[in-house]
Amino acid sequence: MTSQNxxxxxxxxxxxxxxxxxxxxxxxxxVTGSPSQLPEVNHYLFxxxxxxxxxxxxxxxxxxxxxxxxxxxxxxxxCGGPGEVVYLDLSGAAREVAEARARARSLANIRxxxxxxxxxxxxxxxxxxxxxxxxxxxxxxxxAAGLRVLAAALAEGGGLGLMLYGEYGRTGxxxxxxxxxxxxxxxxxxxxxxxxxxxxxxxxxGNWLRRNPYLGDHKRSDAELVDLFxxxxxxxxxxxxxxxxxxxxxxxxxxxxxxxRYDPASYLDDAALLARLEGLSRLERAAFxxxxxGTIKKHVFYAAKRGSLxxxxxxxxxxxxxxxxxxxxxxxxxxxxxxxxxxxVELDGLALSLPLPQGSAAMAALIDGRRSLGAIxxxxxxxxxxxxxxxxxxxxxxxxxxxxxxxLIWLSYPDPKRP
Numbered sequence: 001m002t003s004q005n006x007x008x009x010x011x012x013x014x015x016x017x018x019x020x021x022x023x024x025x026x027x028x029x030x031v032t033g034s035p036s037q038l039p040e041v042n043h044y045l046f047x048x049x050x051x052x053x054x055x056x057x058x059x060x061x062x063x064x065x066x067x068x069x070x071x072x073x074x075x076x077x078x079c080g081g082p083g084e085v086v087y088l089d090l091s092g093a094a095r096e097v098a099e100a101r102a103r104a105r106s107l108a109n110i111r112x113x114x115x116x117x118x119x120x121x122x123x124x125x126x127x128x129x130x131x132x133x134x135x136x137x138x139x140x141x142x143x144a145a146g147l148r149v150l151a152a153a154l155a156e157g158g159g160l161g162l163m164l165y166g167e168y169g170r171t172g173x174x175x176x177x178x179x180x181x182x183x184x185x186x187x188x189x190x191x192x193x194x195x196x197x198x199x200x201x202x203x204x205x206g207n208w209l210r211r212n213p214y215l216g217d218h219k220r221s222d223a224e225l226v227d228l229f230x231x232x233x234x235x236x237x238x239x240x241x242x243x244x245x246x247x248x249x250x251x252x253x254x255x256x257x258x259x260x261r262y263d264p265a266s267y268l269d270d271a272a273l274l275a276r277l278e279g280l281s282r283l284e285r286a287a288f289x290x291x292x293x294g295t296i297k298k299h300v301f302y303a304a305k306r307g308s309l310x311x312x313x314x315x316x317x318x319x320x321x322x323x324x325x326x327x328x329x330x331x332x333x334x335x336x337x338x339x340x341x342x343x344x345v346e347l348d349g350l351a352l353s354l355p356l357p358q359g360s361a362a363m364a365a366l367i368d369g370r371r372s373l374g375a376i377x378x379x380x381x382x383x384x385x386x387x388x389x390x391x392x393x394x395x396x397x398x399x400x401x402x403x404x405x406x407x408l409i410w411l412s413y414p415d416p417k418r419p
Contacts, residue, residue: 007090009232011189012226012230013089014092014094015189015190015226016222016227017097020065020222021067021101023101024104026101027104030074031067031071032071033067034161034407035163035301036068036132036161037075037326038052039326039410041161043313043410044159044255045158045159046312047312048314048322048411048412048413049412049413051081052076052081053079053080053081054082055082056083056130057086057127057129058076058084058086058128059088060085060086060087060088061131061132062088062090062134063087063095064091064094064135065094065097065101066102069085069087069110069132070098070102070105070107072085073107073110074107077107077109084109084111087111088117088120089114090115090116117133117136117149117150118146120153121149125153126153126154127154128153128155129157130158130159130160130161131154131160132161132162133161133162135298137245138237140233143235143245144245147251151251159254160251160302160303162299163301164236164237164242164298165236165297166237166296167241168293168294168297169215169297169298170215172210172211173215173228180195180196180229183195183199184230189226193230196225196229196230213349214295214348215228237299239256239262246303251304252304252305252306254301254312255313256300257407258405258407259404259405259407260350260405261293262286262289263405264285264292266405267292268292293348293349293350295350296348297348315411316373316397319377319389320373320374321411322411322414323369323400323410324367325364325369325408328408330367331365334362334365337356337361341355341358341361342354342355343406345406352406354405356399357394357395357398359395363399364399366380373392377389380392
């Protein structure tokens with residue numbers, strides 16, 4: 001096995017565990033995000049029908065300082081089932097941070113393993129119902145081989161949540177890396193960090209990094225700066241390259257997050273231009289949107305084995321579907337829609353203002369993650385007897401489409417046999 005002295009990536013993460021996390025903050029907040037929130041995983045990979053109170057085995061591959069592992073373990077613990085999270089990372093320093101965060105939450109459902117992703121079968125053999133691998137594959141010497149290892153560890157019907165760097169949104173990063181290699185050749189990493197900060201302060205106005213306002217992680221800590229500008233090995237991907245990487249591992253892309261980022265209609269309102277795109281496949285449209293936007297700096301997506309892609313994403317077509325808002329308090333959303341029937345959001349320079357139908361505010365107020373669509377319809381029908389199921393669907397469908405495009409709403413189909 002490669003030793004730490006031979007592997008500059010491992011040495012980097014021993015010196016600067018990533019991302020920078022303070023275990024004391026666990027008392028104040030749970031770090032969440034995409035992919036890997038359980039309701040999101042359920043929505044995109046299990047058609048909303050996975051019962052997490054039953055056995056569920058997850059892997060955080062390249063777990064770093066623990067964001068995915070802690071989030072998954074906490075949410076599985078709250079489901080009350082025998083779920084297990086296996087954490088795997090090559091950095092002992094990063095593992096120490098992740099273990100401290102787990103202790104702070106009294107989580108006993110994480111098994112910590114140290115080792116490289118490529119040696120997964122030796123250190124933490126599958127199968128896994130779900131695998132999280134964020135910001136890892138693009139640092140491997142052979143990303144395709146790494147993804148094949150993960151795909152082989154999937155349980156039947158399982159899926160993955162992945163993140164890879166996006167090429168266009170990282171404009172300016174790789175020239176900066178090249179300059180810092182020239183400036184810091186042979187110097188210890190802390191001295192190269194100091195040089196990076198000096199160079200950033202001296203960049204001329206025309207420099208592509210100075211002109212890219214969508215990169216800011218490096219301003220938060222040295223660990224983030226090292227990961228962005230001084231990394232020993234990384235590469236970025238376009239949508240077609242992401243699809244090619246997945247296909248080589250026997251996988252297909254279920255959905256990109258947020259879906260609206262990968263829709264040309266989010267950026268264009270020219271009907272003639274959009275009409276020319278109607279014949280493109282889903283991935284071709286996503287590639288066009290990525291080139292059009294120019295700001296996507298990372299690709300977050302769900303994937304599953306080819307041949308098992310159909311029917312993965314939950315659909316709002318039955319009364320028993322239970323909608324859940326992602327990070328939006330129902331009362332707050334309802335109040336905003338009472339003032340104006342527009343859903344406004346900005347995604348890395350993409351300003352969207354989506355019109356919503358009359359009745360959206362009243363509907364939003366009832367979406368509490370427990371009521372089914374049937375129950376929401378019944379509550380609204382009690383106020384308006386003329387609101388039959390089809391009239392309700394006429395309001396809910398565009399409301400759902402707008403929120404789903406922004407990954408702001410998920411669906412589940414709870415087991416009716418469970419109390």
